[in-house]
Amino acid sequence: MPNLRKFSPLLLLAIFAFVGCRQDMHDQPRYKPLAQSDFYPDMRSARQPVEGTVARGQLHEDTYFYTGMVGNKPGDYMPFPVTQDVLERGQQRFDIYCTPCHSRNGDGKGAVVQRGFQSPPSYHTDRLRNAPLGYFFGVITNGFGAMPDYAEQVPPRDRWDIVAYIRALQLSQNATQADVPAGQKVPSAAPEFRGDPGSGATLPLPAPPSQNKTGEDSK
Amino acid sequence: MQIFHRATNTIAKASIYGALLLVGFILWACVQFQRSPYVTYAHVARPQPVPFSHEHHVGAIGIDCRYCHTSVENSNFAGIPPTKTCMNCHSEIWLGAGMLQPVRDSYATGKSLVWNRVDDLPDFVYFDHSIHINKGVGCNTCHGPVDRMPLMYNEGSLQMEWCLDCHRSPAKNLRPRDQVFNMRYEQPSTQKPLLYAGKVYTDQMALGADLVKQYHLRTVADITSCSTCHR
Numbered sequence A: 001m002p003n004l005r006k007f008s009p010l011l012l013l014a015i016f017a018f019v020g021c022r023q024d025m026h027d028q029p030r031y032k033p034l035a036q037s038d039f040y041p042d043m044r045s046a047r048q049p050v051e052g053t054v055a056r057g058q059l060h061e062d063t064y065f066y067t068g069m070v071g072n073k074p075g076d077y078m079p080f081p082v083t084q085d086v087l088e089r090g091q092q093r094f095d096i097y098c099t100p101c102h103s104r105n106g107d108g109k110g111a112v113v114q115r116g117f118q119s120p121p122s123y124h125t126d127r128l129r130n131a132p133l134g135y136f137f138g139v140i141t142n143g144f145g146a147m148p149d150y151a152e153q154v155p156p157r158d159r160w161d162i163v164a165y166i167r168a169l170q171l172s173q174n175a176t177q178a179d180v181p182a183g184q185k186v187p188s189a190a191p192e193f194r195g196d197p198g199s200g201a202t203l204p205l206p207a208p209p210s211q212n213k214t215g216e217d218s219k
Numbered sequence B: 001m002q003i004f005h006r007a008t009n010t011i012a013k014a015s016i017y018g019a020l021l022l023v024g025f026i027l028w029a030c031v032q033f034q035r036s037p038y039v040t041y042a043h044v045a046r047p048q049p050v051p052f053s054h055e056h057h058v059g060a061i062g063i064d065c066r067y068c069h070t071s072v073e074n075s076n077f078a079g080i081p082p083t084k085t086c087m088n089c090h091s092e093i094w095l096g097a098g099m100l101q102p103v104r105d106s107y108a109t110g111k112s113l114v115w116n117r118v119d120d121l122p123d124f125v126y127f128d129h130s131i132h133i134n135k136g137v138g139c140n141t142c143h144g145p146v147d148r149m150p151l152m153y154n155e156g157s158l159q160m161e162w163c164l165d166c167h168r169s170p171a172k173n174l175r176p177r178d179q180v181f182n183m184r185y186e187q188p189s190t191q192k193p194l195l196y197a198g199k200v201y202t203d204q205m206a207l208g209a210d211l212v213k214q215y216h217l218r219t220v221a222d223i224t225s226c227s228t229c230h231r
Helices: A002-018 A063-067 A084-097 A133-142 A156-173 B007-035 B054-060 B083-090 B098-109 B129-134 B139-143 B160-167 B204-214
Strands: B194-196 B199-201
Touching (some): A063 A133, A084 A156, B083 B098
Antiparallel strands (some): B194 B199
16 A cells, blocks of 8 residues: 555654544543532532431431530530540631631630621630530531531531530630649730731641750750 | 755755754653643633632631631542632621622522632542641642632642652651641751651651651552552
8 A cells, every 4th residue: 555655654743743632531521529510500510419318327316416405405515525635626626617706715806807807705704604515516506696607617526626625715714823733824814826827727836945056955 | 967066965964963853852842831831720820700819818817728628638629618608707808899799699699609620630530638638748738839829820730740759759748747737837957947746857858757657658659550540
């Protein structure tokens, strides 16, 4: 076939020219999460479950764990034992979801409040200090007045962790000399965390002790 | 009989080398073009229905990534916030701003906001956020200085060599897990030593090597094998 031979350089060129022009494998007929769909009228590929659906593991039998209510009154106990891990997780979640408004120490002067959001009450009032634990759980789950609910963003287990941490925060902000080991002092004011932009809610690691000294002190 | 001048011999010879050089140059140009922002869209900000600014929300207000990208720690998908999340604050803040009209419309009608994707891998690549977060790879290692982006752009090319560059030596990028969301984290250096787990580090490779052990990273051969990302 002499003809083919004549055209082979052209063919070769064509192969190079059309390489990578097909995108089938890049855009496969499947959806990435939350991708737009042309099929459904509301354009969502993520479908809502049919009303009344109970997914496996989502039958909320343990009602106190999911509502914080005993009868129709908020209960005042934790549904699981409080450990150091629970408090640390609670602190982390509180710093993510609550500090924008309530601030790190719960005085209600967070960054968003300083830019015009309604000021929430401080946690360190007698009323909230005496409020039962289930009440806080309820506020996170259902919202309260101007405060939006956090049921979508914070799963129940984390909500309880936050509740435990708020109680710890209330105790710590009201600490007396009798609560701390001998030789230590209760600070007169809560630490300032503002002016730490850009780090999200994550505080930088503490500076190591040897920072301003030069040379060897590790031996 | 001599039709061509003598000099054509030299020209003919030179043109052979010239052609080779030209082909080489074209190949090189193709490769460079393939890696340029023109193809990868790196550092090109995308238009969005609402000019959402990470610089304001993260840099100035200090909101943590997880407030909006709620599933980043435990799934492959980081999550894009629903309109309700914006309305948590914008039910009161900048209430009259025309810029936020699409958000309020979306909230009132229940129609989703249509954000344009910024980072988009081809569908034949498997990527998972949770493992990277839990093994101590910071958001800004991959996404760049998010807290200084008025509009989102992607920092890396998201090409295979970009992924592999890290998978071949992960130690050079690891940080303590609780610093993953810190956009101002700096790697330890002699000027800025880092105190972690009771030890003072002045060198990233030392910290990285310890974290590789502590977080039980698999071998490099394991995470650079094709089936890790193409499954």
